[in-house]
Amino acid sequence: MLLVFLVLVVIFIEDGIQQKRFEQVRIGYEKMETGKYEEAIQSFDIYLTGRTNVYWNLVEICNGVDSCYTYNNVLDAKEKCKEMKKIR
DSSP states (O other), X not given: OHHHXXXXXXXXXXHHHHHHHHHHHHHHHHHHHTTOHHHHHHHHHHXXXXXXXXXXXXXXXXXXXXXXXXXXXXXXXXXXXXXXXXHO
């Protein structure tokens, strides 16, 4: 019973951390929509940094390939920001 409780506590803590990471990427997309490309790039960089391939595969499995949270989609958004920054 104690083990189950500890596992649930760990899951709860990790979920809170994950929600903060998702908030970071949402901020990036909001900045991108308002033309604040440098700030969006920074948000995307924070989100993309420091995770393993296993993590990114789990994000894709849990949220779907088309999710705005997958590594490839966030990386694509970051590249679009870089392109738009050059045009301006």
